[in-house]
Amino acid sequence: MTRWRFKRVDRLVGLSVLAAVGLTWFVLVGFDAFTIFVGELNDVGRGSYTLAKAASYTLLTVPRRLYEMFGYAALIGGLAGLGALAGTGELTALRAAGMSKLRICASVALTLVLLTALVVAIGETLAPLGEQSARALALSAKSKDVSLAKGGSIWARDGNTFVNAGSGRTRQTDDGEVVDLSRVRVFEFDDDGRLTTLSVAARAEHAAGQWTLYDLRRTVFAEASATSTQSAEMQWSSGLDPDVLALSIVNLDYLNLRDLGRNIAYLERNGQDSRNFREAYWARLFYPVNVLVLAFCALPFAFGALRSGGLAKRLFIGIVLSIGFFFLQRAAVNLGAVYGLPPALANMIPPALLIALAFAWFRRFA
Incomplete structure (x- = not known):
């Protein structure tokens, strides 16, 4: 009976978070894609670049935008999902039934882990392929002298x-x-x-x-x-x-791990500087870690606000945490480059600091 009860709880929390993440993800990707499409309209008429090709270019970049925006969607959607449960009193009922904050967060994390695995697969397959196809389409239409062949x-x-x-x-x-x-x-x-x-x-x-x-x-x-x-x-x-x-x-951030590794090996074999590629490689490798750590560690900070605040407050919390973590990560990577730290270590510092901060918050307010 206890085992079945936990499964129902996980399903309740998971579906709430899944709906919130999906909606947030759709809005963020849709707004980003629309902005790019509007920008591409300025090039319509250049060479053979038509409105249809501008739309095709935008659609081909959607997988990459799904990959890029998922971190923000996971964070904001996780907070919004818990907020929806708080608004209906279900979160309070779960806490009254003896379910700890950590256990509720674990249910959220379970959903996000599955979504993150899907997004990583998109980032390693559809996103680079779509980005390459989009650039090839735009170049062939806008310039008759430059083109991209298969393989980049x-x-x-x-x-x-x-x-x-x-x-x-x-x-x-x-x-x-x-x-x-x-x-x-x-x-x-x-x-x-x-x-x-x-x-x-x-x-x-x-x-x-x-x-x-x-x-x-x-x-x-x-x-x-x-x-x-x-x-x-x-x-x-x-x-x-x-x-x-x-x-x-193609931007280094849009390459998959295999292509980044191949370029690193080539540059190092020829005695060239490969640091930019190594930074992009480790940033991509740490992508799922950063997404899950940021989303999971942000949830405890929001429990108090979820009871007293509406959607605007939850969005504000998510945006502040996202921006703060972004600047922390950029600062760590840049300082690592200045002081010669390995890119793996530089990418490890921000999630480690966030985990320590969340652990201290748990110990104080759990």
Whole structure:
């Protein structure tokens, strides 16, 4: 009998939280997608970019937005779900029946764990695929000289020169934004369509208004021979627009763990700086931990407010905690970069601090 009672309690709390999280999630993702769609309307008419393509672009990015917004939805929805139980007196009845705050929070966490597992699967599959397809759609419509191939590689044209890059990234320096292309191949053709030169470089960099190829092997084809030369770096006279190329580069936060790991291995194998990729890798790895810790640890702080406050107060609590945790996490990662802390440790500090704070609150008010 006791065992069945606990199952019914879990179902009661879980369904309440599930409904609140679902509604919050829908509103946040819908508002975010609508905002992006309105922004895309400014590009309608550019090239072959139509209203239908703007809508398709927005829809393709929805899986990624579902992934990004779930943390906020889980936190606000968890508070709203408990608030709904408090408003009907069910939360008070559960407490009067001897159910502890920790046990109620555990019922909420059980629901959120299942949802988080689903969201992580979306973030590793549908989100990167949708983001890549969206960018490929937008680029092919807006620019005839740059496109994305399957797997995320970049193809660009500069007159009779065709450029292929395995991947790319942008980074900020004191001199401005730098565009980095990795695993670069440059095909140069004559007016008759014959290949005259093939250049293979470990990477290409656009900085200070010019392109530079690094670790270059250049092969020049004659009528009956081919001559190869190698150089550590070479200035590259190209009219490729770095701003357009930057649009084709998928944000590191949108890559899945496999692609991030592959890029880290490549950069480290070639003696290049992989810290940005390692930070993105560990941030993604800690994503489910951060979501569950933030949502679970926020619930005890809200119990007092849930009895006396309405939806506005619960939303305020959720927003404040979300913003506070976001800045704490950003500060920890940035300080880790400054002081040379491993990205794993820097990402571990915010949830550890939050757990300690929630534990102290439990001990004081449970």
